[in-house]
Amino acid sequence: MASTPTSGTFQAYRAGLLHFNDDPAYHANAHHWHEDGLLIVNDGKVHMAGDYAQLVHLLPEGTPVHDYRGKLITPGFIDTHVHYPQTDMIASPAPGLLPWLEKYTFPTERKFADPAHATSVASFFLDELTRCGTTTAMVYCTVHPQSVDAFFGESQKRNLRMVAGKVLMDRHCPDFLRDTAESGVRESEELIKRWHNNGRQLYAITPRFAPTSTEAQLEMAGALAKAYPDTFLQTHVAENTDEVAWVKSLFPNARSYMDVYDHYGMLRPRSMYAHCIWLDDADRARMADTKSAISICPTSNLFLGSGLFDFERADAAQVPLSLATDVGGGTSFSMLQTMNEAYKVARMGGTYLQAMRMFYLATLGGARSMQLEGTIGNFAPGTEADFVVLDPKATPLLARRTERTESLEELLFAIALLGDDRTVAATYAAGNRVHQRED
Template identity: 80%
Template sequence: MTSNNTTPNCQAYRASILHFTADPAFNDNAYHWHEDGLLVIAEGRVYAAGDYAQLRGTLPEGVQINDYRGKLIVPGFIDTHIHYPQTDMIASPAPGLLPWLETYTFPTERKFADEGHAAEVASFFLDELLRCGTTTAMVYCTVHPSSVNAFFTESEKRQLRMVAGKIMMDRNCPDFLSDTAEGGARDSEELIRKWHKRGRQLYAITPRFAPTSTEAQLQLAGELAQTYSDTFLQTHVAENTDEVAWVKSLFPSARSYLDVYDHYGMMRPRAMYAHCIWLDDHDRARMRETQSAASICPTSNLFLGSGLFDFARADAAQVPLSLATDVGGGTSFSMLQTMNEVYKVARMGGTYLPALRMFYMATLGNARSMQLEGTIGNFAPGVEADFVVLDPHATPLLARRSTRTESLEELLFALALLGDDRTVAATYSGGRLVHARGRQLAETEPVSA
């Protein structure tokens, strides 16, 4: 790309630019930081990211530079565990996980047999993610295939990179949400064939959690995971002690809760296990060996009183880690607010999380845990151009603190501890503007600042 080129569909964005190449917890040179930077996008992918002074002269003639000076551009946030049907029951009171499921979750999910209802919720849900700067998520639908079709249809309209799947659940649940082992596997396979790798959509095989699946269903889920090895798999494990005890009573021959899934062939790359609080060292070793990832959900763990994730043991075992909101047990769609809570969870367990690591986890770290590095997560050339523009002056308090920061770490820490959806000035997906703070975008909004 030289100054006399006329490359079509090329955009440039001037701002402070940050992205990662490795985990800052284990690498000294883990990120690229350009205080006065330029991000160049061509055909919906990253062409270059670097210093403005060095890249300005390489732009094709006539390319407008979108000026976001005073703001920070980072890769789009990635959320590795979230339930879109629970949007309308977020912040519902209950004394623990199991009564919360029975009182609020299951009745709410019943409504998703209606594809029109599912589409309306999916539309709001996706708009809310974009408002918070999240461009990719691993999403639970309901047991109804219609809920999956509605979700992917809405995601496809927005040209987003999303992962989702139909819940498989054939026992210990209301009859109105129960499928069968064979029916759940058949529906899942049909949805895989329809949606997996269709545009930017990806499918996740989704047994809800071990207590709500018979051994026959878990066997079939594991067979699907092996047959369609490039799909994702998502479920829950070891969230709270009552749940762990319940699993032990249902699967008495299993060494541990995680071992139930391992027995059925569900531990592999692209497998995402939410919570992972009550694991032992053998479990963590198996996660490292199989490259199964842990999804840390701090706001829901605090909300439901489930426990504190053990960063020290997970890091010692080299478990692939990711960060997630877990709406609606989680209490915010915002990955910035999720960073706020995960910092405190880590401190309560004796671990200090620098802001650099939290931002890594929400971007490249989450992409790596999903085996999507090279597709999303940073600004390496050729990566899909999903990014978010953060405003350090979005609120009076954040502005006051930001003007007094003396390092990148201090600035990121202020954004993580004081930021929320208001901090997101704009969100881009595949180089397209999909959210602008304070504006209602038209369906064919031009790409500009």
């Protein structure tokens, strides 16, 4: 039963409201849709969400009601794999992942030894995320601790819920980006103590991928993850076949690429594995057993020619799934554009991905994968008020198509397939507007 708010600073937002309580691929009543809805925010958190007609009389006198009728409000998008240092090298040509790393990624990341440069890129990156409706991301910094400080400093200014970490990389990389097993883990622990749970900032232990860490570094990273179980862990796995073959040559005793990480205690809740294209069923079963999550990166997988993610097998194993842009391998910061590419990747693999599920994966699915359900991802009372206002008439083509939709599924599908950053009318973090589109 809805109750009348009694204290705090209230704001209300009127629009179509969509959020999820479960995965619509498995549950018929997984979403909440209020065509004329009201979202009530109290001191940066959701107080209640529902039909406007039922809730409006509960508002304290004088509560501002922001009128977004004709638009949709959803929880802020959650991007579970993205590299902020690669912002300036997005859309760089290369024949595959490994030469792309050598030619563009490593030289670009070298610049982040300069705190001023890191701060400038972090500021642009976060503005670009919020312009695209993304309010939470799992972010890779560089090997430089100052790149992490710069990122979290800019995130904290905006009061965003962000997860990030210093890359660990002590071999198979240029000397100017190489740490050591000891220094990398020591610096990571210092950053954990400085930033983890500092406001809305959260830390992720971040080995780049198995080939660029010695066994000593992987062992120490796994021990660090065990010592700080509420931190996150993020890395790459099984992105392309050349990479998989390289890992096999470096770790000949491992059953699989994923088994390398498992051996060092890195499969656990709050661990996020990007790509996961070339896994087998044993890998997926192990991920499900350990509550390790998959970050699906369709735009970068297509851009680098890495392969097609297998939705059917991942779903059969019930591995937690989420979506990610993977900039700068990915070619757009927009989670709507990412949905577009995910739909096509799924179709090429024989899976029909409903729009309702795409929006789930970009919101509550991301929160669940990160073990943050109840904090972000939907409009349950007490969750943080991160949300995005979507305009189905943002472009002439989108307006023409959405005028002809006959169901919520059709409307969401049109927004996902035709939408981009222009579709985002406004973005809110902890109840404060952090982006407004200039019309």
